[in-house]
Amino acid sequence: MGSRSSNLRRKVVALLASLVALWAFAAWVTLREGVSLLWVQVLDAQVAQPGEPLVLELQAERRASAAYLGGSGAAEREQLDAQWRRTEGVADDFRKSVSSWRVDLAADESQRQIDTVVSGLDRLAAVRESIRDRQVDRAAATREYTExxxxxxxxxxxxxxxxxxxxxxxxAALIQLVRIRELMSQEDALVTGALAAGRMTPEETAAFARATGAQRYLDSQVRTDLSSGDRARYEALVGGEAYTAFRSLEDRVVQGRAGGAPPVSAAEWRVAADVVVGEQQRFIIEAGDALVERAAPIAVGVVLRLVLAAGLGLLAVVASIVVSITTARALVQQLERLREAAIRLANERLPSVVERLGHGEEVDIAKEAPPLEFGDDEIGQVGKAFNAVQETAIRTAVEQADLRRNVREVFLSLARRTQALVHRQLTLLDAMERREHDAEELEDLFRVDHLATRMRRNAENLIVLSGSTPGRAWRRNVPMVDVVRGAVAEVEDYTRVNVLPLGAVSLTGRAVGDVIHLLAELIENGLSFSPPHTSVEVRGQQVANGFAIEIEDRGLGMSEEDLAAANHRIVDQSELNLANASRLGLYVVSRLTERHGVRVQLKESAYGGTTAVVLIPAELVTAADEDPSTSGGFPAGLPAGVPVAGASGQAPPAAEPPLATAPVALAEPLAPR
Known part of the structure; x- marks a missing residue:
């Protein structure tokens, strides 16, 4: 496919690539929400949910450890051993759950926190051993579990x-509720250890006060982030009798004497703490379930956006691609038709029309410029403009051909009139020359005769360039030497021309006028482009394919490029180009060679000048008997009294004695048409 269609397709592909990139961005944004939803589900199922019983068991183990370190009975040890086994079982489940590859993919930033929990569970064995051996106090053991x-x-x-x-x-509010429960659990562990020991150390009292203050502060803050329904239930919970009793016991512990016995009994503390922590746990579970229910529409919205953006968006992109490719293909096909039509018009149809017009044929514009149908869209409008262009181009070609034909007819008419006048002038000069006996006057008449002969050749040039045939013709064959003499007689500086013996060869009468004209143009060209003191040599011989005549000058010669251009001009049968009038003779030679199959080639001469080789076909050449008057050469300047073919019947004045004793008989020229 051509470069233009490729460029158009690249633009369409670039547009589609931009559309795909936009869709990919929107799909990625939505897909990221879907992936986030998936990872949240994974983390909730395999990290958060297994972590909740782990927290409860760690809190219970912390309280049992404080009771064991505060007391001295075997019952506390049995309870602690049982709690250790329960905690270890939950910890193993947690480790197994968080070691999944799905957690590795989903955890990303959370992985470090998960690893910290697992590392803490791994260190728990050493803490238990120190507790079992009573190598730590209650505050240190509680601190380990709290961390x-x-x-x-x-x-x-x-x-x-x-x-x-x-x-x-x-x-975040739900997590804060879990922290409030953790602070209550810390208080429970501290008081349980103090009750078992019978005294509460100042460090435990301070830790209890900090936990109570933090728990009540978080309690006041968390209410603003709860939903309206959860807030109402939570306020009812906090305002209930159990919470009131528990906070009363907290106040008594905080206000109690540091280092003394706890100001509460084990029974009343156990009842109040278990009830409040249990109710707090139930509220957290209920709030979590409600949060999961509220998360369902959010998840549905994420999935819906994912389907719309990724699914329907992909369908829209695919549809756009299909429509764009189809449209681009149709557009490219229309443009290709338009381009091919333009190429055919430029390379085939218009040159064919011009050629036919050059041959004089009539051209139907409507038939040569049929309108092309491209539809009514923008391409169709371009097609209509192209239809107008091709019709205008062909009409202009026809009009220009008519104009050139009319100009040729004008030139041909003028040339015919000039030819007729010159012929009458030559006839009159011939009669005057026959009556004149004064040598000087006769010489002047010969000069005027010679000028008239050159004028006739110029008129015939116009006739040849106009595409017509000059009127001169011979009924009988003419000796080749007379043909060459006739050509020499039609050039200005004929005295510089040397003609070597040509042999007893005659030229068919129908080709005599054109060959004389052709040789005269080539001889004139050699004389014009060589120094005045040099001569132009004409020689000829019969060859296998006909008769070859060589015209050699002693000028400066031509470059290889100029020779190639001149030879191309001779064989080129295209229409006359008026831009280079200096090559007018070559156009005339080209037209003359076309009529009789004569071939002309220019080549470099051994003397540095140029040699023109004229090959006359064998069918135009006939052999004749040897005759000094018809086969010999003559030097520069023609003998007086020797008639020349193509002239008025008289030769130019002689500069040298004649080589022949008798004149050469010539066929009489026909009157010009």
Whole structure:
């Protein structure tokens, strides 16, 4: 396909690539939400949900460890061993769950927090051993568990979330509720250890006060981020009797004497703490379930956007590609038709019309410029403009051909009139020459006769260039030497021409006038482009393909490029180009060679000048008997009284004695038409 259609297709491909890139961006943005939703589900199922029982068991183990370190009975040890087994079982489940490859793909930024939790679980064995051997106090043991539980809560905060602001706030509030429960669990562990030991150390009292203050602060902050329904239920929960009793016990512990016995009993604390922590856990579960229900429409929206952007968007892109390719293909086909029509017009139809017009044929414009149908779109409008262009081009060619034909007819008419006048002038001069006996006057008449002969050749040049035939013709064959003499008589500086013996050969009468004219043009060309003191030599001989005449000058010669151009001009039968009038003789030679199959070639001469080789076909040449008057050469200048073929019957004045004793008989020329 051509470069233009390729360029058009590249533009269409670039446009489609931009459309695909835009779709890919929109699809990626939506797909990222879908991927985020998928990763959130993965992290919730394999990290958050297994982490919740782990937190509960770690909190229970922390309380059991504090009771064991505070007391001295075997019952606390049995409870602690049982709790260790439960915690280890949940920890193993958590490790197995978070080691999945799906978690590795989804965790990204959360992976570091998950690894921290797993590392903390791995260190838990050493902590348990120190607790079993009572090598740590209650505060240190509680701190170890609290740090591990905090790492789990930080892991919760690092997990992915949905791209919804309200949902994100509610999720953060849910995590804060879990922290409030963790702070209550810390308080429970501290008080349980103190009750088992019978005293509460100042460090435990301070830790209890910090946990209570943080828990109540988070309680006041979390309400603003809860949904309206969850907020109402939470306020009812906090305002209930159990919470009121628990906070009363918290106040008593905080206000109690540091280092003394706890100001609450084990029974009332256990009841209040279990009820409040249980209700807090139930509320967290219910809030989480409600949050999951509210997340369903968000997830559906993400999936819907994914389907619309990725699915329908892809369909729209595919449809656009199909429509664009189809449209581009139709457009390219129309443009190709238009281009091919333009190429045919430029390379075939218009040159054919011009050629036919040159041959004088009539041309039907409507038939040569049929309108092309391209539709009514923009390409169709271009096609209509092309139809107008091709019709105008062919009409202009016809009009120009008519104009050139008319100009040729004018020139031909003028040339015919001039030829007739010159012929009458030559006839009159011939009569005057026959009556004149004064040598000087006769010489002047010969000069006027010679000028008239040259004028006749110029008139015949116009006739030849106009595409017609000069009127001169011979009925009988003419000796070749007389043909050459006739050509020499039609040039200005004929005294510089040397003609070598040509042999007893005659030329067919129908070709005599054109060959004389052709040789005269070539001899004139050799005389014009050679120094005045040099001569032009004409020689000829019969060859296998006819009769060859060589016209050699002693001028400056021509370059290879000029020789090639001149030879091309001779064999080129195209119409006359008026832009280079200096090569007019070559146009005349070209037209004359075309009529009789004569071949002319210019080549470099051995003397530095130019040699013109004229090959006359064998069918125009006939052999004759040897006769000094018809086969001999003559030097520069013709003998007086020797008639020359093509002249008025008289020769130019002689500069040298004649070589022949008798004149050469010539066929009489016919009157010009």
């Amino acid at each position: 591990l539980i905090d790492s789990v809560l930080r892991m919760y905060g690092s997990l992915g979330n949905l791209d919804d602001e309200q949902f994100t706030r509610e999720t």
